[in-house]
Amino acid sequence: MNNIFRILGPVALVSSIPLLGAADMPLGAGISGGDPFAGAVARTVKAIVDYTRWPQKKGLLTFCVAGDARHASQIGSWRTAAGQEVQRSNVAAQGSALGGCDIVYIGSIPVAAQRHLTAATRGKGVLTIAEADPVNASEAMFALDYQPQSLSFRLNIDAVSRSGLRIDPRVLRIAKVRY
Amino acid sequence: MAEISPPPPQTLRDLLAEVHLRLIVFAVILAAAGLTVSGVIVMRGYAQRNLTLVAHSVAYTIEPAIAFQDRQAISDGLRQVGAVPGVRAVDVVDPQGRTMASWVGQGGAWPDWLIDGGNALIWPEPTVVPVYHGETLVARVRIIGNSADMLRYILAALVIALACIGVAVLATRILAGRLRRDIIEPLEFVAEVAHSVRTERAFEKRIPSSGIAEIDRFGQDFNALLAELQGWHAGLTSENAELHRRATHDSLTGLGNREYFELALAGAIAKAERTGTPFVLLFFDIDQFKAINDEHGHTSGDAMLIAVGERMRGAIRDVDIAFRLGGDEFAVLLAPQPGRVHADIVVSRIRKAMIAPIRLPSGLWQIATLSVGMAIYPADGATTETLVNHADQAMYVDKRSRRDRPNNQGGASNDV
Numbered sequence: 001m002n003n004i005f006r007i008l009g010p011v012a013l014v015s016s017i018p019l020l021g022a023a024d025m026p027l028g029a030g031i032s033g034g035d036p037f038a039g040a041v042a043r044t045v046k047a048i049v050d051y052t053r054w055p056q057k058k059g060l061l062t063f064c065v066a067g068d069a070r071h072a073s074q075i076g077s078w079r080t081a082a083g084q085e086v087q088r089s090n091v092a093a094q095g096s097a098l099g100g101c102d103i104v105y106i107g108s109i110p111v112a113a114q115r116h117l118t119a120a121t122r123g124k125g126v127l128t129i130a131e132a133d134p135v136n137a138s139e140a141m142f143a144l145d146y147q148p149q150s151l152s153f154r155l156n157i158d159a160v161s162r163s164g165l166r167i168d169p170r171v172l173r174i175a176k177v178r179y
Numbered sequence: 180m181a182e183i184s185p186p187p188p189q190t191l192r193d194l195l196a197e198v199h200l201r202l203i204v205f206a207v208i209l210a211a212a213g214l215t216v217s218g219v220i221v222m223r224g225y226a227q228r229n230l231t232l233v234a235h236s237v238a239y240t241i242e243p244a245i246a247f248q249d250r251q252a253i254s255d256g257l258r259q260v261g262a263v264p265g266v267r268a269v270d271v272v273d274p275q276g277r278t279m280a281s282w283v284g285q286g287g288a289w290p291d292w293l294i295d296g297g298n299a300l301i302w303p304e305p306t307v308v309p310v311y312h313g314e315t316l317v318a319r320v321r322i323i324g325n326s327a328d329m330l331r332y333i334l335a336a337l338v339i340a341l342a343c344i345g346v347a348v349l350a351t352r353i354l355a356g357r358l359r360r361d362i363i364e365p366l367e368f369v370a371e372v373a374h375s376v377r378t379e380r381a382f383e384k385r386i387p388s389s390g391i392a393e394i395d396r397f398g399q400d401f402n403a404l405l406a407e408l409q410g411w412h413a414g415l416t417s418e419n420a421e422l423h424r425r426a427t428h429d430s431l432t433g434l435g436n437r438e439y440f441e442l443a444l445a446g447a448i449a450k451a452e453r454t455g456t457p458f459v460l461l462f463f464d465i466d467q468f469k470a471i472n473d474e475h476g477h478t479s480g481d482a483m484l485i486a487v488g489e490r491m492r493g494a495i496r497d498v499d500i501a502f503r504l505g506g507d508e509f510a511v512l513l514a515p516q517p518g519r520v521h522a523d524i525v526v527s528r529i530r531k532a533m534i535a536p537i538r539l540p541s542g543l544w545q546i547a548t549l550s551v552g553m554a555i556y557p558a559d560g561a562t563t564e565t566l567v568n569h570a571d572q573a574m575y576v577d578k579r580s581r582r583d584r585p586n587n588q589g590g591a592s593n594d595v
Contacts, residue, residue, distance in 0.1 A: 043246075047243065050313065173243075173252070
């Protein structure tokens with residue numbers, strides 16, 4: 001995984017500039033100097049949170065990063081478009097560590113561990129986003145999808161419907177792959 | 180002399196047709212213009228609301244796509260929601276004014292310059308709806324309407340107005356025809372009657388009923404006026420005839436008087452000169468009339484004169500004319516006829532008519548004997564004077580010859 005991104009990163013950076021120009025939405029590469037996807041991941045994760053509704057109105061959301069996340073470096077604490085406070089907290093990649101989490105960002109961990117986490121949060125009103133799930137095996141609600149020039153996401157409709165959360169249908173339309 | 184003749188007067192029918200046509204065309208144009216303008220205003224209002232609605236829909240649809248910065252999703256959303264009829268162009272710009280996505284519709288059946296011209300006229304400014312993510316302005320949706328529908332409406336209004344004007348022209352023609360039949364023809368008949376009354380003195384003509392109250396009232400008044408005129412005319416005519424008769428006839432006997440005699444004689448001479456046919460003039464007087472008058476009174480004399488006049492008129496033909504020239508002098512102008520045979524027959528008939536005695540007012544009976552003088556044109560004279568003189572002389576010759584025969588005095592005689 002890691003190797004793939006190391007190869008892809010510079011390619012995306014080089015190709016994006018002449019093709020799309022300044023008006024395009026760059027992936028945020030070059031800002032941090034290290035991770036070309038960090039900016040795009042932060043933006044995408046925040047947008048997903050913006051279009052997610054929890055059953056109980058919450059003023060404070062806890063954003064748990066489970067396991068080793070490679071592209072979550074630009075996600076700190078922030079305020080959603082609806083004005084909710086989001087606080088980041090790094091937790092262990094174990095189901096028992098997820099209590100109090102409203103959002104679980106699943107890092108680059110083995111698929112079995114990812115499934116363990118998603119199974120632990122199912123039906124509990126927890127938004128799950130998988131950072132590294134190229135074959136849709138994690139059963140997370142969202143899986144980030146890295147393209148050479150852009151970052152998009154895939155959507156697991158089954159996971160969304162079991163999550164107990166309401167995702168804005170407009171977001172469903174934007175998802176590149178729905179399964 | 181160079182005189183500018185005035186234009187021929189306009190007929191009532193043309194005037195009415197023209198007024199009707201102008202009125203209808205004016206009304207149609209007014210109604211069409213009013214409906215078109217109000218229709219365009221209403222349509223523009225609806226179209227504006229529709230544009231705002233579409234813009235809001237576009238904004239709603241693309242808001243997550245902007246949040247995710249997904250260019251393709253923005254473009255897709257724009258097309259799926261914004262590409263509807265009634266929208267000419269829609270684009271999304273970021274807060275800095277840079278275009279993120281845009282879509283321009285096809286003009287369809289109308290040329291683009293016409294659509295764009297109509298758009299510029301109806302929507303000088305595009306409708307702009309901001310796109311917020313949370314409370315952050317992330318983009319603006321700018322939308323321009325499509326004026327094709329309104330152009331179609333205006334064209335339809337134009338066609339309908341023209342069609343209405345066409346129908347109006349037709350209706351006006353029919354109306355003018357009806358007016359002609361119902362109003363103008365009766366009026367023209369009135370004018371015709373008035374004209375023939377003036378030129379031909381046809382006072383007996385009347386205007387028939389037209390079936391229209393006003394014209395009938397007018398016609399009745401006109402007819403009453405005509406009846407009055409007819410009465411006056413008849414009165415004047417008979418009065419004139421009476422005056423003429425009085426001027427030319429003797430009031431006692433009803434025969435022509437001296438004036439009439441002179442005119443008739445002059446006329447007879449003129450006619451005889453033209454035709455060459457001779458005629459005969461006879462003079463009469465009553466023998467011993469003065470003595471009868473003195474002996475029995477003027478009423479008896481008058482009775483004698485009346486009786487002689489009546490008998491004389493009865494003895495002559497219709498073509499001959501009898502006159503009383505004054506006193507006991509009578510004259511008869513015979514119709515032109517060659518030879519004197521008929522003149523002798525007339526004289527003998529007159530003498531025969533005098534045989535019966537005349538009853539005087541006093542109860543006495545008196546026989547009137549006449550002296551006769553005859554003059555033949557042109558043998559005895561070619562002028563009134565010579566003819567009259569000749570007849571007069573002949574009459575006195577006759578009178579003298581009869582005075583010399585006392586047995587004939589006061590008695591009937593067939594001699595001439």
